[in-house]
Amino acid sequence: MRTLVVGNWKMNETATQAARLAREIVDVLSMPPYRAKRSVDVVLAPPFTSLAPVRDAIAEHDVALGAQNVYWADSGAFTGEISPPMLLDLGVRYVIVGHSERRRYFGETDEDVRKKTQAALAHGLRPIVAVGETGDERDSGKTDERVTVQTRAALEGVTRERLSEIVIAYEPVWAIGTGRNCDPTEAARVIDVIRASVAGLDDVPVLYGGSVSPANFAQYMAMPRCCGGLVGGASLDAQSFALLVRIAGEARP
């Protein structure tokens, strides 16, 4: 199973700033001790407006381009939306679907997430499917049920062969951007619940996301079933992000 470190820049950085940040990241990753052949797939997911400049900044480097969202239709009267072919044409290889901020602020449903996942797969984009419980759901003992329902809904209709192109991220909503990261042992337990929710997920990378930082990431990477991180805040600083890549690489040489 591959190890991934994915930087979700959310709605941060203008195109000019994003190009600069991407250049800083690849510069740090090109220096020892980061330069050694990497066992870690690194993905940068800037806002749509920064995809092209970030693509140019990471060209020639072993870093992949990701998007933060996608619509399921190829083209048409969907003002403001971006389709899989548009992303592919820009060099995008991964797309985050079902991030809790999309579910919460933009009303994305499990059904939307399923359509986006299928559209991404149909076009050869690798979906990074985000699932996770809210604080209230955790407090009322609904964590396992919630991640099971979300995972099953997102992957409904996906064939066994196609599952190998999926990445899942366990992102407890209460841990995102709060500085309150989930206990790593508990995250590993929920990751196992996610894997058990759909047949064939044993070899699918499942990441942890939620206030990951260089201070806590090694504890997640010490969990054999955790395959890396989906990182928000700490991905906006080149040194911190590169350190996360290094930590992942040291844990899974």
Ligand code: PEP
């Ligand atoms: C995220 O954006 O997916 C995320 C986990 O954010 P943060 O690392 O800032 O909690």
